[in-house]
Amino acid sequence: MGPKNQDYSEHPKFHVALDCIIFGFEQGELKLLIHKRRIEPFKGHWSLFGGFLKDKESLTDAANRILRELTGLEKIYMEEIQTYGEIKRDPAARVISVAYYALIPSHRYSDEHSKQYGATWVSLKDLPALIMDHDTMVEKGLMRLRRRASSQPIGFELLPREFTIPQLQTLYEAIYQSELDKRNFRKKILSKDVLIKLEEKDKIHSRKGAFLYRFDKRKYKHLVDGGYNFTI
Amino acid sequence: MGPKNQDYSEHPKFHVALDCIIFGFEQGELKLLIHKRRIEPFKGHWSLFGGFLKDKESLTDAANRILRELTGLEKIYMEEIQTYGEIKRDPAARVISVAYYALIPSHRYSDEHSKQYGATWVSLKDLPALIMDHDTMVEKGLMRLRRRASSQPIGFELLPREFTIPQLQTLYEAIYQSELDKRNFRKKILSKDVLIKLEEKDKIHSRKGAFLYRFDKRKYKHLVDGGYNFTI
């Protein structure tokens, strides 16, 4: 038994990159964090945020590093989507790219940290064309978000800690791109019994004010561990 | 505009491998195609089939090549599952591995071609421990199979062209690891209207014999294109 590094040396090596599909939710709209690329090829064109894998980090570490460098945030919800390996996907060189998607709750995000990278939130409705296969990645990320939203209360990753039912409904409507019935939505979401109703109301978004809720992580974990399927 | 190869040359390169989670269905059981590894490290231990990515092939090409070399088959259903990039996952060297899952209908498989590689079908129930993170890959592949089976008639990828309803039910029971009601299953699957009933019966599996059916690919495609969700 003597595993040696040169065992595999006959096989070629590749650049490995990561691209982050970063979703946010603001002003009732689903948004994507992108920037204008600063290096060739495609310098000046809209692009996802990405970076190269380093020698001494795992893929998830790299994805977290890229997000941390960009936003200053830790413990962001991330998930791998797919790996892209077409030969000519990057005209400059052969690069294998692993796409991750991330959900950032707007209250944790600050422009301060990210502006040095030219980070811009763009509404999904008026998303410009992105470089290389990044459009495909976004499409796939959106599909994943939809699936996740209907099987886990992932929406909570996109809202502030305290939120109202109408806000939550708007989020789901933005994700599914379709209108939901107020009564049915409220009934269903409350029947899950994972929301804690607070005393206070949010009076910013309406005169009457809507009661604030908080997500009961403990109860939710309990449900999921018991094989529960959280369908909206 | 002058994309050059050396743009990225400061970044490290990595070995990229592929591992195939190959599912089959025989004798009413879900099986996995594995072998005893012939190289160090972990020589002689059970392992998924895999191989290294080559310079002039895409990831999907590589996955198809590996499967073709192993089984002699083309046009096998394959799908990427996840990419594994922990630093120490392979003790011999840093290797990024992309896991694919594949479904092989038993009638297309022949031992002849695969025996040179020591390929063995093992029932999922008595699966031995696999090397490195291959157990995790199988677990994830199985989850994917379950999800796919409940949203697409993927089961058809695992059966011969002509099959009986009881056979199809057994397959679903193997995938879900739970018993289904005969009448409800038949009702539901036939209500999809994607099965063509044939004149002949299969008399191998019972005295009475069960009618053979064939999958109507045209109708199915029509449904899926129309956004239909094929739930069992």
Add this chain to the structure above:
DNA sequence: GGGAGAAAGTGTTACTATTACACTTAAGGT
């Protein structure tokens, strides 16, 4: 050739989940 055995095939009812739908309440601004 008659009977036993084994799996295929078939409908109905109860229950649960989903959808559709309209008015009242609360509060701030004029």
Add this chain to the structure above:
DNA sequence: ACCTTAAGTGTAATAGTAACACTTTCTCCC
């Protein structure tokens, strides 16, 4: 005080899912 705006609430119809037992068909064996 009244107007405006969004929050909040219940019920009935419908569709989908789950539970359940007996009959049919054929082969093999005696």
